Amino acid sequence: MNSIKLKMLLQQFFIEDIGERDITSETIFSEESKGCGQFVVKEDGIICGLQVIKEGYAIFDPSIDVILYANDGDQVKKGDIIASVCGPITYLLSGERVILNLLQRMSGIATITKKAVDLLNSDHTRICDTRKTTPGLRMMEKYAIRCGGGYNHRFGLYDGVMLKDNHTAYLGSITKAIQTMKQQLGHMVKIEVETETKEEVIEAVNAGADIILFDNCTPEQVKEYVSLVPDHIITEASGGITLDNIAQYRDTGVDYISLGMLTHSANALDISFNISGGKK
Numbered sequence: 001m002n003s004i005k006l007k008m009l010l011q012q013f014f015i016e017d018i019g020e021r022d023i024t025s026e027t028i029f030s031e032e033s034k035g036c037g038q039f040v041v042k043e044d045g046i047i048c049g050l051q052v053i054k055e056g057y058a059i060f061d062p063s064i065d066v067i068l069y070a071n072d073g074d075q076v077k078k079g080d081i082i083a084s085v086c087g088p089i090t091y092l093l094s095g096e097r098v099i100l101n102l103l104q105r106m107s108g109i110a111t112i113t114k115k116a117v118d119l120l121n122s123d124h125t126r127i128c129d130t131r132k133t134t135p136g137l138r139m140m141e142k143y144a145i146r147c148g149g150g151y152n153h154r155f156g157l158y159d160g161v162m163l164k165d166n167h168t169a170y171l172g173s174i175t176k177a178i179q180t181m182k183q184q185l186g187h188m189v190k191i192e193v194e195t196e197t198k199e200e201v202i203e204a205v206n207a208g209a210d211i212i213l214f215d216n217c218t219p220e221q222v223k224e225y226v227s228l229v230p231d232h233i234i235t236e237a238s239g240g241i242t243l244d245n246i247a248q249y250r251d252t253g254v255d256y257i258s259l260g261m262l263t264h265s266a267n268a269l270d271i272s273f274n275i276s277g278g279k280k
Helices: 003-018 023-028 050-060 089-120 138-147 165-171 174-184 198-207 219-226
Strands: 034-041 065-068 081-088 126-128 161-163 191-195 211-215 234-238 256-258 271-275
Touching: 003 050, 003 089, 003 138, 023 089, 034 089, 050 065, 050 081, 050 089, 081 089, 089 126, 089 138, 089 271, 161 174, 165 174, 165 191, 174 191, 174 198, 191 198, 198 211, 198 219, 211 219, 219 234
Parallel strands: 126 256, 161 191, 191 211, 211 234, 234 256
Antiparallel strands: 034 081, 034 271, 065 081
């Protein structure tokens, strides 16, 4: 993750949560009060977001000692201690909730991504994300996808063309839409087009699409459509694909399967922060 952007985001998140001050911690503890705490995993999964602990506490006090016992992408088990921190106890507790929220969110995404990759179990087809991310957290959530063994689709509207049905319908055809893009964009920008039928796939191939998306297609349809696409054109399947049926797409030959549910429906991985001597 980009360290500069991460620090900027964390500062915004801390300001939102703390406001003027942490009245609970600052009332109970003095400025001289020191302590240590541990981040403990409470269920099996893939850990992700450990950089958030380091960067987060460094914002409060660079002298806070952070020790990591795992790496992003590691498989962790219930009861594992993934990090310990020592420093002013007010800072440890003031930063706890924001850090935990992000750590749990990112680890949950990495965990479900790893599950999808394992269920697909393909040497060819890659799992990737979509733009269905939480506003403000896209960089972190897409990083979590990579930690879970997946790949990133475009990061935003700015780094790739995605011609959906609304675009092609307005211009009258897939061919017209692709021609319009090619006339105005440079050679570095790839053009992806969404298709739903065999006829649309053939039209997209003939029009010179760089990537062809098969939308809401069955495994049988995807396999048929892949056979119509030359090797130099990337293929992608999306829509209606879940953890329950993803294995059925294993032998379709499609290059990518994009899954919005990896980010919009991931459950947080349960992680706690415990101060030494306390109970949680």
